[in-house]
Amino acid sequence: xxxxxxxxxxxxxxxxxxxxxxxxxxxxxxxxxxxxxxxxxxxxxxxxxxxxxxxxxxxxxxxxxxxxxxx
Numbered sequence: 001x002x003x004x005x006x007x008x009x010x011x012x013x014x015x016x017x018x019x020x021x022x023x024x025x026x027x028x029x030x031x032x033x034x035x036x037x038x039x040x041x042x043x044x045x046x047x048x049x050x051x052x053x054x055x056x057x058x059x060x061x062x063x064x065x066x067x068x069x070x071x
Contacts, residue, residue, distance in 0.1 A: 001009075
């Protein structure tokens with residue numbers, strides 16, 4: 001093997017290692033972005049639930065509401 005071939009093989013090893021590290025980094029970044037997106041969706045759902053009107057009351061809520069209105 002010529003000295004140029006040795007350097008070329010070394011560069012290929014380094015470049016393949018760098019590409020694998022970039023792939024791992026890309027996976028981590030995409031997982032973080034997905035988690036942030038899901039957290040944002042859940043936060044929006046919690047805010048929406050806080051500001052919506054209940055249409056179906058449970059039996060205890062109906063009786064307590066009736067007691068308040070009777071007084």
